[in-house]
Amino acid sequence: MKVSDLIADFLIKNEIKHVFGIIGAGNAHIFDSIQQKGYTEIICVHHEQAACMAMQTYYRTSGKVTAAILTTGAGSTNGITGVVSAWADSIPGIVISGNEHSKFVDIHKDVRMWGVQGYDSPAMVEKVTKYATKVSESNLVVYELEKAYSIAQHGRPGPCWIDIPMNLQSSNIEEKEVVHFRQDELPELHLDSDSKLSENINLIVEALNKAERPLFWFGNGIRLANAELLLEPLLEKYNIPALVTWAGIDSIDSNHPLVYGRAGTYGQRSANFILQNCDLLICIGTRMAISQIGYDINELAREADIVVVDVDKFELDKYKERYKYSVNADAGDFIRKMLDKELNKTSDFLDWIEICNNYRKQYPWFNSEDHPDKDGFINSYQFMERLNSYLKTDQHITTDMGTALLSGHQVLRIGKDQRLMTSTGLGEMGYGLPAAIGSSVAREKGEVMCLNCDGGMMMNLQELQTIVHYKLPVKLFIFNNDGYLMIKHTQNALFNGRRAGVDTNSGVTCPNFSALAEAFGIPSYQIRTWEDFDKFIPEIQEISGPVICEVFMHPHQLFVPKLGLAIQSDGSLISPPLEDLSPFISRDELSKNMLNGLHLKSTNIEVKI
Template sequence: MKLADYVIDFLGDQGIDKVFVLYGSANGHLIDAFTRAEKTEYVATMHEQGAGFAAECFGRVKGIPGAAIATSGPGALNLVNPIANCFYESVPCIFITGNINSQFMRPDPSVRQVGFQETDVVSIVESITKNAVMITDPKDIRYEMEKAFHLAKEGRPGPCVIDIPIDIQKAEIEPDELFSFDSDAARVHYSTDVVDQQVEQYIEDLKKAERPTFIVGGGARIGNAVDLVREIAEVAMVPAYPTWNALDIITSDFEYYGGRIGTYGGAGRNFGIQNSDLLMGIGSRISGRITGGNIHTFAREAKKYVVDLDKALLQPRLQQVPFDVNILCDVRDFCERLLKRLKEERAAGNLPTHEKWNAQCREWRVKYDPVRPEMFEDGAYTHDNKEYVHPYAFMRRLSEKMSPNDILVCDLGGTSVVVAHAFETKFGELYLTNNGNAPMGFSMCAAMGAWMADPSRNVVAIIGDGGMILNIQELQTMKNYGMKVKTFILNNHIYGITKAFQETNFQGRCEACGPVGYNPPNFVNVAKGFDVQTFEISKNAEIDSMIDTVMAFDDGPVVCDVNMHEYHTYEPRIFGWSTPVEDMYPYLPRDEFRQNMYIEPIEGWENPAMPDIVNPNSATPGTEGTRTME
């Protein structure tokens, strides 16, 4: 049997019925093997990065590792971003690269290159993979394939890379003579006795707590614990706050949904988390995007628990925020143990209901919703007397019109902030994004993988104009395969979140982010060049009808350009590294802010740091002026 055939059949045996590829001579034998495969087929993309992003979300929808194949040199290097995506987001994925014939490889690292397009991809990706290996002996292929799939899924998941030279790909092997991988040696071990003791400790703390909270991250889905986490919040009667990776876990329609959190907090303005006296983090490392720069002020009066299977994240010296109780455990195992004890204590009448605290968190969530009624009015967002679309109004309407079976794939930058602020999730929806590596241009490619994984579901990609440019070539892949992906471009004609940052940090100088140094194309015309159906939304009055039209389109891919002029007001948000995350800009009146604080505000709360926003249209250079960002 040809080794390339073994590799492709192995992928099919793992349930991977679609593999995303871009052809090159160094992976030619692998691609040719698909012609003999019975359980899988390739999907040819226009760029390796598109293949990698698609593979990531194909696997996330399927619940198995995805797979992508690239050629040597530039092809393999184009997979680095998708590999980093999967590493930082803990997504199991298999990346296979071809390489030149072994005889033409450099004999020593002191030699830069010998063969055409020779690249030591293994060394390049070692720091962003769970395992990366070049196959030098054909007899190792079973061992390395089994090892890659095991490591990709075991413990904290992540990507594995297998680099296969041309001569190894075409080598003949006897499958029955290949040796296998011993998976037991690679398992993560922890003490269940210690976990049970920590569960008991939390139960006792919960009985005494007056303002308990949960933070739930994407690890709850990775660990197959979504239903358990929700039930824990219900039985404990504790407000739960999703990270941006968990918006489809603790959904907006969940009874104990507390709101959105972090440096771009959203509904609730972080008051629930910050006023908490007992915090449990499940499936989240509690990153700086949640805590803000002044990490010592985060949930500063709460006793903090965190559960993780990554030992490194449980070392206090390596944590962004030191936790009081660090629980090393598989998230599903932990949730089962905690839920069992919560049910026992609830049945015995030993747990408080926290009625007043839940009511307070709901009040904050509703009162401080970033989406306000006036945003939906005709003319809510204008420039030079011309109407445009208010992105928050558009996003809230889209969330209302999508169904619980749909998939939303979100890009990064300002687009992700608009979604986090305005999109209200329903349980059953799948929300896909990548907040670790956070590359622009991700969502449209990722949506291809999501649709290929389950064509029966509506797949909606949300992307900004800046992200659209980066991978616009994949419209051709969508067209080639008839993918019914619905892409909405939040087109503000600038790098919005960058411009907002520049305005508040560089005295109004906005370089290389638009309109200076950046100007996107007419996306409608470009999409038509790919023979893709297009629509436009130019003002608020068109939002409802055009969303309905796009969602009803069923004849291949569709692109809708949402004209937001130069909107870049992503509020509320944290200004400055010293400001605690409960004090968001634009600031509340100081008396109102103080009334919302159960704990003592930090020193200086009466006079918080203010952004230095200079009017770019000042009459003369150096003339100071201020304005509210558009």
């Protein structure tokens, strides 16, 4: 049997219907075998990083691990950004890379390059993958693929990288020579024992019985544990308010009465008040990223005991001094045991829920006063608020960075059967469009809405042709703000507004996307006014194929609320705690919202109202 045929058979055996990649000399045999077998479809993208990004949302949409197939040399180096992104967000996948003939790998092993384009790609990615190896013998190819497929999903998920020299791909072996991976070879997961997990849950429930203002915080680790359907029963059982992380937004209906939004450095003001006033914080399946908890863990929920449940012990260790209980467990196992626990509740938390409801009423997710239209441009936050009314019940959304990420994650309400996916770990520009491709393919080439920006579009613009070729119904919204808006604000803060490399006047321009749409044969729209919005959004939502819509916004629109530095009259800087978001509210108003008083930093901030 030809080894490349065995690779194709591996995909068939694991019911992998789609893979992503670009053909080259280093993977030509694999492409040929997959095509000849006819079961797996190769989605041919136009940049390898797009293949690795699409691989992620394919899994996030379908729950099915897939593969990116890269050629040698620059083909594999191009894929690295997508691999690091998958690693950061704990998304499983298999990268199959080609390499030079084994004889060159051996002869040139001590020099920089092997053969024509080869190099040691597993060594390059070993720190950003769960497993990376170069196959040295033909009979081990299937073994390594099976091992990678298992490891990718074992414990905390992540990408694996299998490098297969081209001569091994084209070689022939007898079926009896093929070595297979055994599940008992998987590395042992060092999680809390069942008895220790039960003991911790007893302590947590005991703490709940004593708490007055408990709070759940749900992360994407819950979906990775296939436990998202357990969240509503968990809330019903314990009657405790909940927040979601940005990565975990679509794990539970945003409209659930006990779900109070998304806290963080760009969080909703009401959510941050709830977080900072709780007295018991139970975090499940979240790595407690800086963008979520702020810059000083000791300023997070200062009056609260903190419980963190994570499958990765190293994540627990990074702030272990602050955590009351560190639970090293699968999120699903933890939630199921919480659901099985018999309660002796001494409180129904109705007073706390009323406080949370008042925060939500006083500080809604969208506040028109914070997000006015300006100079004839429409505001992106207002756009997202109005877009909520037009989302389909099963709308799947991907976003790029910048405007799409910030205003989308602050304002969009994601229902029970809707999805919102983005890169929250690496946060790389250019993610949105390949992500939409992966999600659409996972939906059997179904509809996906992609919220993008002019700067991010230029990072993977070539994938418009992938959408056209495969007739993927991607509704692509491009927020046009003349370059890199987030960095403009950074330059305002650091350099008194001096510009370098962020807009038309400082060295960066973006094309006319409507003209580009015509070149790609994609229908296009432009939204400049609310009259345009009311006219075009219903039309766009009815289109069955790909479509591009430019949304023109102010080139200097603010992203608020946000956690920012407070510059004092003497030039000094104060980094406030998470509840004290910009634009700053009066100290009296802030004090009324903080049940245990103001932080010293907040008392020292000079606020002009």
